Amino acid sequence: MPVIHFTLNGKPVSVDTPLDMPFLWVLREVLSVTGPKYGCGVGVCGACTSHLDGQAFRPCIHPASSVEGHQVTTIEGLGAPGLHPVQQAWIAEDVAQCGFCQPGQIMAAVDLLRRNAHPTDAEIDAAMSDNVCRCGTYVRIRAAIKRAAQALQQANGGG
Ligand code: FES
Ligand code: FES
Numbered sequence: 001m002p003v004i005h006f007t008l009n010g011k012p013v014s015v016d017t018p019l020d021m022p023f024l025w026v027l028r029e030v031l032s033v034t035g036p037k038y039g040c041g042v043g044v045c046g047a048c049t050s051h052l053d054g055q056a057f058r059p060c061i062h063p064a065s066s067v068e069g070h071q072v073t074t075i076e077g078l079g080a081p082g083l084h085p086v087q088q089a090w091i092a093e094d095v096a097q098c099g100f101c102q103p104g105q106i107m108a109a110v111d112l113l114r115r116n117a118h119p120t121d122a123e124i125d126a127a128m129s130d131n132v133c134r135c136g137t138y139v140r141i142r143a144a145i146k147r148a149a150q151a152l153q154q155a156n157g158g159g
Contacts, residue, residue, distance in 0.1 A: 001016045001017055001018060002016070002017075002018075002019055002065075003015065003016050004017065004019070004064055004065060004067065004068045005068060005069065006067040006068060006069065006070050006071070006072055007070070007071045007072065008031070008033070008072050008073075008074070008077070009033075009072070009073055009074060009076055009077025009080065010077060010080070013031070015030055015031065015064070017030055017064050018064065019063060019064055019065035020063045020064070020065070021063065021064045022041070022059065022060050022061070022062070022063065022064075023059040023060075023062045023063065023064050023066065023067055023072075024036060024038060024041075024048045024058075024059040024060040026059075026064050027050075027059060027072075027074065033074055033076060035050075035074045035075035035076045035103045036048040036049070036050050036059055036074050036075065036103060036104070037100055037101070037103060037104060038060065039100070039101070039104075039132070040060070041060045042060065042061065043058045043060060043061035044130070044132075045101075045104075045131070045132045046058070046101070046104045046105070046108060046130050046131030046132060047100065047101050047103075047104045047131075047132075048060045048104060049103070049104035049105075049107040049108045049131065050072060050073060050074045050075070050107055051071075051072070051073040051074075051107060051110070051111065052067065052070055052071070052072055053070050053071050054071070054073070054114070055111060055114075056107060056108050056110075056111035059072075073107075074103075074107075075103035075106060075107060078106070078107065078110065084106075084110065085148050085151040085152050085155065086106055086109050086110050086113065086144070086145075086148040087106060088148070088151065089144040089145070089147040089148035089151060090102070090106060090144045090148075092144070092147060093140050093143045093144040093147060094140065095137050095140040095141055095143075095144050096137065097133075097135035097136075097137050098134070098135050100134070101131065101132060101133045101134070101135075101137075102137075104131055105128070105131050105133065105137075105141055108127070108128060108130075108131045109128070109141070109144070109145050109148065112124070112127040112128070112145065113145065113148060113149055113152060117149060117152065117153065118149055118153075119145065119149065121142060124141075124142050124145050124146075125138075125142070128141060128142075128145075
């Protein structure tokens with residue numbers, strides 16, 4: 001089988017896998033990286049959301065070949081060695097209920113704040129609307145994103 005090479009959570013990785021295997025399967029089944037969840041498998045629920053070169057992507061609809069030479073970050077590597085401010089805000093707002101969707105929600109929220117440091121409620125709702133939460137934690141997700149935006153502003157010297 002072909003070998004693909006990429007960086008996963010800061011470490012170089014090589015895997016021997018069919019090039020068309022969905023990358024979520026590579027993460028979960030080959031590499032035992034189970035933070036990205038399998039919800040729909042067709043790119044519509046957001047449970048698998050991770051980052052490719054710092055931008056949110058859905059590994060369930062990306063073939064393994066697409067990550068060759070790229071940087072992949074999953075929830076496991078987001079805040080290493082400590083918690084990311086978005087993760088801290090999630091804890092402070094007690095967002096999670098069952099938790100299944102939460103890795104994807106957090107990875108999507110980090111990407112939103114990278115693109116928009118101070119999103120409005122409407123912008124948060126629009127950006128996060130493709131990340132489904134069966135437990136309905138949306139109000140707490142919004143609060144956590146606002147809390148994280150403030151923390152990031154303070155960390156960047158914005159007061
Ligand atoms: S499992 Fe990837 S978007 Fe649903
Ligand atoms: S916390 Fe249960 S699905 Fe979102």
